[in-house]
Amino acid sequence: xxxxxxxxxxxxxxxxxxxxxxxxxxxxxxxxxxxxxxxxxxxxxxxxxxxxxxxxxxxxxxxxxxxxxxxxxxxxxxxxxxxxxxxxxxxxxxxxxxxxxxxxxxxxxxxxxxxxxxxxxxxxxxxxxxxxxxxxxxxxxxxxxxxxxxxxxxxxxxxxxxxxxxxxxxxxxxxxxxxxxxxxxxxxxxxxxxxxxxxxxxxxxx
Amino acid sequence: xxxxxxxxxxxxxxxxxxxxxxxxxxxxxxxxxxxxxxxxxxxxxxxxxxxxxxxxxxxxxxxxxxxxxxxxxxxxxxxxxxxxxxxxxxxxxxxxxxxxxxxxxxxxxxxxxxxxxxxxxxxxxxxxxxxxxxxxxxxxxxxxxxxxxxxxxxxxxxxxxxxxxxxxxxxxxxxxxxxxxxxxxxxxxxxxxxxxxxxxxxxxxx
DNA sequence: TTTGATTTTCAGATTTCATTGAAAATCGCT
DNA sequence: AGCGATTTTCAATGAAATCTGAAAATCAAA
Numbered sequence: 001x002x003x004x005x006x007x008x009x010x011x012x013x014x015x016x017x018x019x020x021x022x023x024x025x026x027x028x029x030x031x032x033x034x035x036x037x038x039x040x041x042x043x044x045x046x047x048x049x050x051x052x053x054x055x056x057x058x059x060x061x062x063x064x065x066x067x068x069x070x071x072x073x074x075x076x077x078x079x080x081x082x083x084x085x086x087x088x089x090x091x092x093x094x095x096x097x098x099x100x101x102x103x104x105x106x107x108x109x110x111x112x113x114x115x116x117x118x119x120x121x122x123x124x125x126x127x128x129x130x131x132x133x134x135x136x137x138x139x140x141x142x143x144x145x146x147x148x149x150x151x152x153x154x155x156x157x158x159x160x161x162x163x164x165x166x167x168x169x170x171x172x173x174x175x176x177x178x179x180x181x182x183x184x185x186x187x188x189x190x191x192x193x194x195x196x197x198x199x200x201x202x203x204x205x206x
Numbered sequence: 207x208x209x210x211x212x213x214x215x216x217x218x219x220x221x222x223x224x225x226x227x228x229x230x231x232x233x234x235x236x237x238x239x240x241x242x243x244x245x246x247x248x249x250x251x252x253x254x255x256x257x258x259x260x261x262x263x264x265x266x267x268x269x270x271x272x273x274x275x276x277x278x279x280x281x282x283x284x285x286x287x288x289x290x291x292x293x294x295x296x297x298x299x300x301x302x303x304x305x306x307x308x309x310x311x312x313x314x315x316x317x318x319x320x321x322x323x324x325x326x327x328x329x330x331x332x333x334x335x336x337x338x339x340x341x342x343x344x345x346x347x348x349x350x351x352x353x354x355x356x357x358x359x360x361x362x363x364x365x366x367x368x369x370x371x372x373x374x375x376x377x378x379x380x381x382x383x384x385x386x387x388x389x390x391x392x393x394x395x396x397x398x399x400x401x402x403x404x405x406x407x408x409x410x411x412x
Numbered sequence: 413t414t415t416g417a418t419t420t421t422c423a424g425a426t427t428t429c430a431t432t433g434a435a436a437a438t439c440g441c442t
Numbered sequence: 443a444g445c446g447a448t449t450t451t452c453a454a455t456g457a458a459a460t461c462t463g464a465a466a467a468t469c470a471a472a
């Protein structure tokens with residue numbers, strides 16, 4: 001598909017390639033967003049701010065992404081609540097500018113944190129309530145009720161463990177996914193399969 | 207909210223409570239499903255089969271959940287692909303029955319596996335493509351291009367690490383989330399915060 | 413305080429995704 | 443092989459989420 005020249009002849013071409021690459025990233029991140037139950041625009045705004053690294057105002061975002069003012073306003077608010085972007089002000093300029101958190105791990109942590117809050121915590125609460133609904137009976141051959149509780153408990157334990165870990169490592173003050181990942185990466189396990197398709201340099205220094 | 211009698215007087219009441227509790231579980235799991243980008247019905251079918259533990263045929267599922275035949279058919283197929291339910295046949299009965307995987311960890315592993323396949327892998331592929339789009343230039347003050355690559359690499363490394371771990375621990379032949387969880391639970395980290403709302407027993411024996 | 417630029421809100425339009433239901437295909441039993 | 447029960451498919455429908463745009467609210471500067 002990408003047939004034409006890949007090496008820029010001049011500054012203008014290089015710039016066009018840069019924008020094109022940014023747009024592709026924005027689109028991918030946006031697609032991810034929808035899979036995650038995050039609105040596409042919200043993910044795109046985040047992608048734009050992250051990949052450019054520059055503070056941008058509402059109008060710039062609107063123009064670059066081609067979305068409405070209201071949409072940008074709501075997306076930006078959510079991102080602020082998630083703690084993955086922040087407001088910056090320019091002296092002598094009324095506009096608000098927004099800039100993305102630049103540390104990837106901190107960003108990933110914020111994402112994980114939000115998802116757990118929205119997905120897992122409510123389930124655990126519901127499981128607790130449900131358990132109280134059908135009291136464990138004493139005598140009787142109520143095998144079914146026993147099974148129900150066994151299964152509820154197992155799920156609760158499973159998700160409970162995951163949640164505890166998540167709070168520990170992905171919480172706002174947690175040790176960081178990075179730490180967790182390092183710990184696990186060293187753990188002795190049978191198989192091992194690299195995913196990179198070859199070209200990946202050497203990682204960062206973060 | 208749950209004001210009325212909580213201790214069943216007779217078998218019929220006990221049964222009603224059981225069904226009610228099951229329905230609540232099904233509803234919760236279904237809600238989780240939609241947050242995850244899984245169709246509500248698919249999650250509900252799974253919940254029903256898991257919580258009852260019994261093999262059920264299409265008509266029973268339709269009736270219990272109040273959904274169409276086509277919907278059940280499609281949901282069941284996806285669940286089979288995910289590997290979280292299986293077909294069982296009764297001798298002398300043409301119908302197909304379905305039964306849920308009963309091990310929670312194996313179930314959670316399957317879920318994690320599917321999500322990574324659908325969410326993370328495509329992103330990594332896209333990142334690779336995008337990187338090739340804007341070639342790193344040598345001379346020039348192309349700071350922006352350098353930044354772009356730095357950010358792309360960081361994201362790729364982050365998700366790459368997560369993916370590697372996931373394959374290692376959540377893959378079909380992986381060591382299991384359980385193992386990962388145990389490893390992490392022991393890891394020394396500052397804070398610690400219990401999530402359970404009190405009544406949780408002592409964990410299982412799994 | 414006034415002013416005009418900037419942001420927020422939200423009812424309605426739009427888009428996206430899940431579900432239905434009936435026709436077509438499949439499949440096990442005799 | 444033939445038959446009826448069972449499952450699968452998919453166009454049409456319905457429901458839900460998302461987005462727009464303009465009016466209302468906010469806010470910094472003069």
